[in-house]
Amino acid sequence: MPQQSPQSQLSPEEIERLARKRAGAKIGWYFHAAVYVAVNLTLFAMSDQLFGTRRWSMAPVLGWGLGLALHGISVFVLGRGSGLRERMVQKERERLLREQERMRDR
Template sequence: MTTEPTNDPLERLARRRAGAKLGWYIHALVFVLVNTGLAVLSLANGRHWVLGPLLGWGLGLLVHGLFVFVLPAGSGWRERLVQQERERLLKQRAQP
């Protein structure tokens, strides 16, 4: 397996998407571990405060998953937004 930088746009996009998915998997694993620990602590103390962190972090994990799996880098929607920003920046640069 090579880790050399490449000029092939398809290879760069594939690596970027694979890295994003790996990041989400790590996020999900930490989510499960931390929230399991919080649930154990909460229940061991006879309290029920674990729902707040679970919902908050769950929302973050959901949004992260949307950007990784539903709207991945290189998707048409994202590329259109990037192109619009690129054009806007070029116009700003051309103005005196």
Template sequence: MSTPPLSPEQIERIARRRAGAKLGWYLHAVVYLLFNGVFLALSWLGVGHRHWSLYPALGWGLGVVLHGIAVFVLGSGLRERLVERERERLRRAQR
């Protein structure tokens, strides 16, 4: 089943949503780098147990990686396929 061509308004809405998702990931990555840079500096200065900054960096880093996969690899394509599948189910239920 082919989908009908998108209107300019739909293209604009989708483009803005995708750009917002990418911008959200870039902001997430910058905040991660800034905070973990501070944590690393504090760790090197001997505040607390040695090398404690590794733990938040690894945990938060996993979150940044998963966020990146969701935005750049899966993208909105997965979401759009799921929405289309639900749309078809609803159309069948109405018949």
């Protein structure tokens, strides 16, 4: 595990804000998943009773399921502390600090 440089250490307030943001994103995904299950179960039950076939009810399951999967990836994979997003932000921060130091040295 790489050591953090002094400028990348978070203050307690920043840690609290980031933790709340990440927890909120996870709660949002769980709510999204619950609505997905409830709505698609209802559509599945209605499709047989009203239309005599369940084939059409797979379209919303698959389409919305893709959206739910992408939402999950953004929350659980890209939103983690060691995720791609965090590393990219850190690299950009370091690049900007180097540029700022170069400008001061001129």
